[in-house]
Amino acid sequence: MAAAQQVLVVGETLVDIVHTPDGLVEEHVGGSPANVAMGLARLSHDTVLATSLGEDPHGTRCRGHVTDRGVRIENLDAGDHPTSTAIATLDDSGAAEYEFDLHWDLRPIHRLDRFAHVHTGSIAATLTPGAAVVAQTLRDARAHATISYDPNARPTIMGDVDGVRPRIEELIALSDVVKASEDDVEWLYAGRTLPDVMAAWGRLGPGLVVITRGGDGVTYRVTATGETAESPARVDRVTDTVGAGDSFMAGLVSGLLDAGLLGEAAARARLAGATLGDVTGAVDRAMSTSAITVVHAGAYAPTRDELPADAATTPQGRGPQ
Template sequence: MSSPDSSRPRVLVVGEALVDAVERNGAPIVEHVGGSPANVAFGLAALDHEVSLATWFGRDDRGRRITEACRAVGASLVEGSDGAERTSVATAVLDENGAASYEFDITWELPPLPDFDGVGHAHTGSIAAVLEPGGSQVLDAFRRARETATISYDPNLRPSLMGSADEVRGRVEALVALADVVKASDEDIAWLYPDQFVPDVLRHWSTLGPALSVVTRGGEGALFALYNVGGVVTHPAFDTEVADTVGAGDSFMAGLISGLLDAGLLGSPAARDRLRLASLADVRPAVDRAILTGGITVSRAGAYAPSRTELAAPSLPDRACLTGLA
């Protein structure tokens, strides 16, 4: 692993770190460190960004594994992140195609955050943005963070924990409104906005605030809406053999943030203005990176975080395959 590039803006990721207990075809349970925001932090660190993770876990064996996982990739932990009574667990059951369904034993609070000075970009999402008491703390923190940093958000919805779509929609849209970049899955959209056309949801989100909204569609690639363009653009998937889908959306999110940071479209209020005025050509390299990081992740077992060296090895689908406005 190479050292983070100090010339890139510092990133703060806020949200759950937990242990994924993975069950596959009756085989013995295998445990991995996971949690959607933690996976994003690990993915950004693997791509040589300076990352801090504000999370909530216990001082137990599983918590020590989270600390070791952060140390291994070079992501720092915000002080107080180990203040929980126990470390949360997500049980992931994989079907014959490698797709995961989850059950959770989780608690969530936000540790005291230091001043946002020096943070160029902040990311949150999933359980931490909704589950109380930490969910309201996250919303308040990101209202403060927006004054000096750009914001990204991934709803990564978990209906079994979050209640009904009607109960959750207001919180999701409050965070969408704060964000410069939002990424969701087509499953998130189907649950949150039943019977609505996905491009219409992307257009709706664009009216709330984000300059870039993306919906991932598994093997069908992604849709993205750019404020300055006004339409919805499709991007093909990266063609690879799937081992499992654990962490694929988080890897996509890390690749997207990384590409936008490298392009100077995230990381400061001035970068926010540039993203607001960006063209398709400006953001496509970041979407390319997101598609590729997610594709590499699904080709490996578990929430694998690819490095920059790996991104340079395989070839992306030809950009001529990109279709126009939908």
């Protein structure tokens, strides 16, 4: 049973517009934070998404898609801007060229004390001017809530790596849990090993650092003991990998909330002192949610009922104290 704690996700919602070689055009609601919010709601967590949508058909579609999956939306006003889009033009090999039309000018989020946990990541955390509001939201929320962050690097949007790295590290320092991909780490710290980067991030503040490695599974590290572990991928077949990382993030946060290692400021200390055994159940849930996602086309978010029995229950660990 999910804990009755409100979760806030802050970040972009956009429409992916895909042009295929045969002339077809398909549109899908996306955006990494929006996917995480829908994933958490589908796992029975009370979830609010603070985002920005225009008063246009794309905005209407996004609102319906997100709310149909159980998420409440706030901060919808995009001013005079349209809803953000990502146009992908596919060639005959399936490779895509992207053209982005992004607008991220978030208003301050009121009544933050409603929320026991706050998640952010991806474009919203680095794209100005809204990124400043995102960072301030995390600072303000830390007094009463735990924080999770997924850099989800987009090099073509985020610009020069030397310029964006300090901003990402600032957000890591505000976070209790950080999940990144192996590709994120390679872009941010070319030539450095995963253990080196995970240890460096742990020294900045997070109690748990998790690196996803595609078909090679995940590597994770708890800061309290410096222990690391690996979990193999659990995928028998793949339809596509769209949204798999976001589904993993939702499953990880869900598992840690259920285990009492996220949610409210007191959980920060519990996670800061956690052992590998305390967090393994949450990582297992994340592996299960992402494994279900890749079987489906698009950014499918599984419900708790779809998870294996051992991943659907409260992970083994300390539990709320």
